[in-house]
Amino acid sequence: MVAVSLGTETNGSIICPADHNSVIGFKPTVGLTSRAGVIPISPRQDSVGTVSDAVYVLDAIVGFDPRDSQAIEEASKFIPNGGYKQFFNKDGLTGKRLGVVRNPFSYFYNESTAILAFEAHLNTLRQRGAILVDNLEKENIDIIMDPNECGESTALLAELKLNINGYLRELTSSPVRSLADIIAFNLNSSDLRRLMNMDRKSLWHQR
CATH class of the missing domain: 1.20.5 (Single alpha-helices involved in coiled-coils or other helix-helix interfaces)
Incomplete structure (x- = not known):
């Protein structure tokens, strides 16, 4: 419906819809973009990201904001002079090593056309010179995928409680x-x- 949209992500709110709709979803490193005005859930994870034409939008929204100065000062070392679009290169994949973790994610798309599309994309990456390390196994993947076992749920709830009051106090009318x-x-x-x-x-x- 649109060429570009902005959203916020703490835990998949950009990359998951992008994945399901076959569009580009990009979550910047926390601190590259200001989170002032964003409802805080987890300061370690909250960020403002882009969908489609991601690099051009990122160049437009990165930079210092005194209302989110601590995170932005930490991440500012990742902002290159001249912006990110200078790194566009049609041969940029040549020699790059990309890991492919199939387990347990392929299971979710069993007998789906998504698997065929995924394999087609992998072939495109190979044709462009990327080195694919396929079927990587993540240690303790069952724990990582369980939000209670890995501590993710606890962290999100605790950090929301610590930060939501400050956000609400800044609202002009609420x-x-x-x-x-x-x-x-x-x-x-x-x-x-x-x-x-x-x-x-x-x-x-x-x-």
Whole structure:
């Protein structure tokens, strides 16, 4: 529908929709782009990224912002003079080693045309000179893929609690100003939340 869109990602909100829709999804290194105004979930992971024409958009949005100065100062060493588009090179894949981790991800697309498309892309990479190291195995992949076992869920919940109040205090007009306000609103608006959940389920079934 559009050539370029911006979104925020903590844990897959850019790359997963991009994957499912066969478009470019790019999550910059945390700190390259300002997160001022972004609802904080995990400062270690939150970033603003781009979909399609990714490098041109990245060049436009990287840079210092005093409202997110700590992260940006740390990441500024990765911003090259002249921007990123100077590195466009039609032979840029030649000699590059790319790892392919199939387990357990291929399982999700079993008997799907996505597998055929994936293999076609791998062949294109080979034809362009890339060296593919196929069927890499990740140690402890079952733990890594389990958000409770790897600690991911704990980190996200803890960091949201630590940072959401500061975000809410900065809003110019909001009925909630703290995590406690959000919890109270949810408890006092159970009928509204139930209707919203019903609407979401209805839209999902229509899709």
